[in-house]
Amino acid sequence: xxxxxxxxxxxxxxxxxxxxxxxxxxxxxxxxxxxxxxxxxxxxxxxxxxxxxxxxxxxxxxxxxxxxxxxxxxxxxxxxxxxxxxxxxxxxxxxxxxxxxxxxxxxxxxxxxxxxxxxxxxxxxxxxxxxxxxxxxxxxxxxxxxxxxxxxxxxxxxxxxxxxxxxxxx
Numbered sequence: 001x002x003x004x005x006x007x008x009x010x011x012x013x014x015x016x017x018x019x020x021x022x023x024x025x026x027x028x029x030x031x032x033x034x035x036x037x038x039x040x041x042x043x044x045x046x047x048x049x050x051x052x053x054x055x056x057x058x059x060x061x062x063x064x065x066x067x068x069x070x071x072x073x074x075x076x077x078x079x080x081x082x083x084x085x086x087x088x089x090x091x092x093x094x095x096x097x098x099x100x101x102x103x104x105x106x107x108x109x110x111x112x113x114x115x116x117x118x119x120x121x122x123x124x125x126x127x128x129x130x131x132x133x134x135x136x137x138x139x140x141x142x143x144x145x146x147x148x149x150x151x152x153x154x155x156x157x158x159x160x161x162x163x164x165x166x167x168x169x170x
Contacts, residue, residue, distance in 0.1 A: 002065040002167045003030035008052050013072035014044035015153040016101045020068050023160040027169040034059050045072045057083050061090035071102025079110035097166045099148040101159055118144040120151050
């Protein structure tokens with residue numbers, strides 16, 4: 001059974017964390033929500049609370065099969081944590097799926113894994129991605145190698161389907 005790491009923290013985009021989480025669980029996947037602290041309640045942009053299972057500092061890439069990076073304002077905060085960037089870079093080096101949605105690619109940019117990769121995101125960070133060397137396109141879903149990206153909550157059906165398929169689940 002695959003196991004997926006999802007980053008959590010205050011001001012995550014509620015649907016972009018919860019929908020992939022429950023879709024992965026439904027597919028039989030193990031899911032760990034890791035935030036700055038373990039067993040801590042974090043609130044989404046729209047107020048929905050989520051309790052972290054673990055602290056990011058205690059996570060190791062080798063224990064997981066994929067990484068999900070929800071959007072919201074959370075990625076801008078988490079990308080300041082060297083452990084977040086190290087984990088993301090290690091997932092990339094291992095060619096494990098990295099699924100980033102909306103503002104999630106801010107973490108990918110800071111982890112220096114976007115150069116030469118085709119991405120989509122919220123149009124608000126198009127310049128950030130292109131300045132970091134990514135090729136940005138405006139599509140509901142982009143898959144480039146092991147990178148899965150989408151723009152916004154409306155794209156979650158395609159985003160989740162691509163992640164589930166890449167993990168070999170149904």
